[in-house]
Amino acid sequence: MNFQFQSSLGFQIKTFSVGQLQCNCSLVWDPESMEAIVVDPGDEALRIQKEIVDLGLKVRHIVHTHAHFDHVSAAREVHQFTKAPLLLHPDDKYLWENVAMQGQFFRIHVDPLPPWSENLEHEKALQIGKYRMKTLFTPGHTPGSCCFSMNEILFSGDTLFQGSVGRTDLWGGDFRQISSSIKDRLYTLDTDTTVICGHGANTQIGIEAKQNAFVKK
Ligand SMILES: [Zn+2]
Numbered sequence: 601m602n603f604q605f606q607s608s609l610g611f612q613i614k615t616f617s618v619g620q621l622q623c624n625c626s627l628v629w630d631p632e633s634m635e636a637i638v639v640d641p642g643d644e645a646l647r648i649q650k651e652i653v654d655l656g657l658k659v660r661h662i663v664h665t666h667a668h669f670d671h672v673s674a675a676r677e678v679h680q681f682t683k684a685p686l687l688l689h690p691d692d693k694y695l696w697e698n699v700a701m702q703g704q705f706f707r708i709h710v711d712p713l714p715p716w717s718e719n720l721e722h723e724k725a726l727q728i729g730k731y732r733m734k735t736l737f738t739p740g741h742t743p744g745s746c747c748f749s750m751n752e753i754l755f756s757g758d759t760l761f762q763g764s765v766g767r768t769d770l771w772g773g774d775f776r777q778i779s780s781s782i783k784d785r786l787y788t789l790d791t792d793t794t795v796i797c798g799h800g801a802n803t804q805i806g807i808e809a810k811q812n813a814f815v816k817k
């Protein structure tokens with residue numbers, strides 16, 4: 601997917617898919633200060649670096665919706681390049697520390713990761729210029745899965761997809777948990793919230809709350 605968006609409030613987003621599993625990596629920035637957040641540096645570190653340089657961004661935070669390898673594989677390089685802290689919910693510690701094992705399971709080579717820098721928790725806010733991104737703790741796809749909300753935009757990771765939800769048959773997945781996370785913390789957002797998913801096309805909260813075959817409101 602390739603997506604560019606300017607919020608009515610002024611912040612900007614560029615999303616592009618990376619790696620064999622085509623994880624959507626997003627750059628979110630304040631066009632005045634050029635301060636930015638990287639969401640899910642899943643692979644293709646050089647491509648992510650080039651986008652950061654071309655746009656002239658000052659990356660302040662690198663956030664991960666969860667620690668499946670397709671969302672974190674370029675974390676080390678993007679961290680080294682930007683010096684920005686890596687943020688992760690601590691309940692995904694096992695996955696972060698065993699990222700090479702996860703890759704083997706899909707026959708993809710992944711290098712081990714350095715320790716992450718800062719914990720995510722429910723409602724933790726991350727500032728770029730005058731804008732705030734808010735963390736929503738939404739376990740189920742993995743024990744530490746989070747979504748990130750910024751005004752009319754939601755980054756849903758692998759928790760909610762267009763017409764679907766994240767699989768719960770991998771390490772620590774739990775269908776009951778993902779259902780309540782989606783109902784209590786995502787379907788309660790404004791219906792016209794645009795959802796940028798961890799893979800595939802965007803959707804809207806109102807559409808999923810009505811039509812999603814796996815978890816309905
Ligand atoms: Zn995942």
Ligand SMILES: [Zn+2]
Nearest residue numbers: 668670758798
């Ligand atoms: Zn994924």
